[in-house]
Amino acid sequence: MSITSYANQYVLDLVAYQPGKPIEETARELGMEPERIVKLASNENSLGPSPKAVDAMVRAASGAHIYPDGASFELRSRLAADHGVSFEQTVVGSGSSEIIELLCHAFLHPGIELMAARHSFSMYPIMCKLFGAKYVEVENKADWSHDLMGMLKAVTPATRLIFITNPTNPLGTMVQQEEIDAFMAQVPDHVVVAFDEAYIDFADTKPDTMKFVREGKNVVVMRTFSKAYGLAGVRAGYAVASAAVADLLNKARTPFNINLIAQAGALAALDDQEHIARSVEMVKRGRQQYYDAFKAWGLDYIPSQGNFILVKVGRGREVFDKALAQGVILRQMDGYGLPEYIRITVGTQKENARCLEVLAGILGK
Numbered sequence: 331m332s333i334t335s336y337a338n339q340y341v342l343d344l345v346a347y348q349p350g351k352p353i354e355e356t357a358r359e360l361g362m363e364p365e366r367i368v369k370l371a372s373n374e375n376s377l378g379p380s381p382k383a384v385d386a387m388v389r390a391a392s393g394a395h396i397y398p399d400g401a402s403f404e405l406r407s408r409l410a411a412d413h414g415v416s417f418e419q420t421v422v423g424s425g426s427s428e429i430i431e432l433l434c435h436a437f438l439h440p441g442i443e444l445m446a447a448r449h450s451f452s453m454y455p456i457m458c459k460l461f462g463a464k465y466v467e468v469e470n471k472a473d474w475s476h477d478l479m480g481m482l483k484a485v486t487p488a489t490r491l492i493f494i495t496n497p498t499n500p501l502g503t504m505v506q507q508e509e510i511d512a513f514m515a516q517v518p519d520h521v522v523v524a525f526d527e528a529y530i531d532f533a534d535t536k537p538d539t540m541k542f543v544r545e546g547k548n549v550v551v552m553r554t555f556s557k558a559y560g561l562a563g564v565r566a567g568y569a570v571a572s573a574a575v576a577d578l579l580n581k582a583r584t585p586f587n588i589n590l591i592a593q594a595g596a597l598a599a600l601d602d603q604e605h606i607a608r609s610v611e612m613v614k615r616g617r618q619q620y621y622d623a624f625k626a627w628g629l630d631y632i633p634s635q636g637n638f639i640l641v642k643v644g645r646g647r648e649v650f651d652k653a654l655a656q657g658v659i660l661r662q663m664d665g666y667g668l669p670e671y672i673r674i675t676v677g678t679q680k681e682n683a684r685c686l687e688v689l690a691g692i693l694g695k
């Protein structure tokens with residue numbers, strides 16, 4: 331008997347997460363210099379990390395022979411102060427992907443349901459299935475935003491977690507304060523609501539969800555240092571949650587889940603709000619740069635509140651392959667049930683111009 335026949339069926343059935351294609355791998359395959367590759371595939375920050383964060387990480391590296399502070403005291407104290415919650419209500423993770431996993435550890439098992447909107451971040455169904463739970467998808471409204479009332483109607487006694495991604499990836503749409511308030515007023519007590527705010531820095535409006543945490547609701551607000559903060563490579567994310575939920579997540583994590591360098595980098599990045607402002611400014615200008623081109627070309631796109639745009643190109647897979655052959659890495663959306671679209675991360679003006687030039691050639695514009 332093969333060892334795989336002893337494995338958990340829901341692990342065997344899993345299709346692993348497919349990340350954006352790495353620059354080095356693409357450079358090797360194309361025989362191109364890595365510097366000439368433009369990666370607009372993973373919603374990273376093209377301005378790079380804050381120089382202050384880099385300094386802090388370099389300094390921290392000389393202490394790398396000592397285990398990190400398992401409680402992440404400095405980082406969590408700072409996050410607690412910034413968000414007006416207690417230290418105990420904060421949880422840090424190796425990316426907010428780990429926070430998603432911790433939520434699943436705490437609440438999911440066979441017979442239990444996790445709910446999210448259609449075309450959500452693919453980590454949700456992957457994690458859900460890893461814990462043998464049922465993934466329930468709710469169709470979006472006509473404008474591609476979450477249908478929060480539809481989600482409420484789909485709640486069953488087995489629903490334990492609802493993910494609200496705001497702004498949502500890969501669609502780029504948002505739900506606003508009024509809709510969120512109405513939803514929160516009706517959501518039953520046996521459900522934990524997780525707001526995934528990975529892209530909130532890029533949004534024109536920022537609904538207040540931390541207030542539900544301060545009110546003691548069963549709420550988790552997740553943020554990450556991977557997107558606007560430009561630290562995707564060091565893996566740092568966090569959650570602010572009701573005391574009861576935060577306690578469960580802190581119990582479920584491994585003792586040193588966020589490393590020394592990530593703790594130092596994240597803390598310093600919080601102090602460089604100028605870098606964030608520059609990054610957000612770049613994204614807002616860049617979104618317009620793409621919209622202008624797509625309008626001129628007569629292409630459908632979904633206006634985005636994130637640092638990425640979904641655009642309808644017909645055969646997404648083909649456009650992805652052709653752009654890749656020219657050294658521009660985009661994200662094809664087959665796995666998200668959007669095969670006619672590609673997702674483009676908004677980069678520097680120069681990167682966006684290169685991407686548009688390549689797309690114009692492919693699409694005959």
Ligand SMILES: *Cc1c(COP(=O)(O)O)cnc(C)c1O
Nearest residue numbers: 425426427451499528554556567
């Ligand atoms: C990128 C992203 C995250 C964060 O990923 P990290 O693990 O923090 O790098 C979380 N949620 C969504 C929707 C994302 O797109």
